[in-house]
Amino acid sequence: ETGVTQSPTHLIKTRGQQVTLRCSSQSGHNTVSWYQQALGQGPQFIFQYYREEENGRGNFPPRFSGLQFPNYSSELNVNALELDDSALYLCASSLVERHYGYTFGSGTRLTVV
Amino acid sequence: GESVGLHLPTLSVQEGDNSIINCAYSNSASDYFIWYKQESGKGPQFIIDIRSNMDKRQGQRVTVLLNKTVKHLSLQIAATQPGDSAVYFCAEIPYNQGGKLIFGQGTELSVKP
Numbered sequence: 001e002t003g004v005t006q007s008p009t010h011l012i013k014t015r016g017q018q019v020t021l022r023c024s025s026q027s028g029h030n031t032v033s034w035y036q037q038a039l040g041q042g043p044q045f046i047f048q049y050y051r052e053e054e055n056g057r058g059n060f061p062p063r064f065s066g067l068q069f070p071n072y073s074s075e076l077n078v079n080a081l082e083l084d085d086s087a088l089y090l091c092a093s094s095l096v097e098r099h100y101g102y103t104f105g106s107g108t109r110l111t112v113v
Numbered sequence: 114g115e116s117v118g119l120h121l122p123t124l125s126v127q128e129g130d131n132s133i134i135n136c137a138y139s140n141s142a143s144d145y146f147i148w149y150k151q152e153s154g155k156g157p158q159f160i161i162d163i164r165s166n167m168d169k170r171q172g173q174r175v176t177v178l179l180n181k182t183v184k185h186l187s188l189q190i191a192a193t194q195p196g197d198s199a200v201y202f203c204a205e206i207p208y209n210q211g212g213k214l215i216f217g218q219g220t221e222l223s224v225k226p
Binding site for chain 2: 092
C-alpha cells in the first residue's frame with residue numbers, strides 16, 4: 001500500500017508568478033484535501049475534492065484552485081503569488097466513506113520571494 | 114471564528130516521564146477529534162482519535178481525554194521516549210462540514226535523555 005506522495009518537495013517562486021503542486025493519493029482513497037501550513041502554525045484547510053469536484057472550501061481566495069483527476073490524484077494551483085503564500089502545502093487523502101481516516105503527504109515547501 | 118487552540122507552545126520532559134499535552138477547542142458542533150504528531154520535514158501522522166460521545170480512549174502508550182463541558186482535549190503519553198519528540202496538533206472535525214479538519218497551533222514536545 002503506497003502512501004500519499006507530493007511533488008515537488010521544495011519550490012521557490014517570485015511574487016506574481018503561478019505555481020502548480022501535485023499530489024498522488026494513497027491507493028484506494030477517493031478524496032483529496034489540501035492544507036496550507038505557515039511556519040509555527042497548524043495546517044489550514046484550503047479545499048477538498050471528491051469525484052473530481054470541489055467538495056468544501058476554506059477561507060482562501062479564488063486564486064487558489066485545484067483539480068482532481070480520474071485516478072484520484074490532484075493538483076493545487078496558486079495564481080498571482082504573494083509573499084504570504086510562503087508555506088508548507090500538505091495534501092491528505094481519504095475514503096469519503098471514512099473521511100476521518102486521513103493520510104497526509106510530507107508536503108511541498110513553497111517560498112515566494 | 115473557529116479555532117482550536119493549545120495552552121502551551123512548548124513542553125520539555127525527561128525520558129521515561131509521562132507527558133500531557135492540552136488543547137482547547139471552540140466549536141461545540143464538532144463530533145470528532147484527532148491528535149496528530151508532526152516530525153520535522155514530514156506531514157502530520159495520526160496518533161489517536163475520539164468521538165464526541167466518548168470521554169476517554171486509550172491506545173498504545175497514549176490516552177486521549179475529552180471534556181465537552183469545558184471544551185478541552187488532552188493527550189497523555191506514557192513513558193515518553195526520545196522518538197516522541199515532535200510537534201503535536203489537536204484537530205477537530207465539525208459536524209456536517211464534509212470532514213474538514215480544524216487544527217490548533219501545536220505544542221512542541223522535547224524529550225531529554
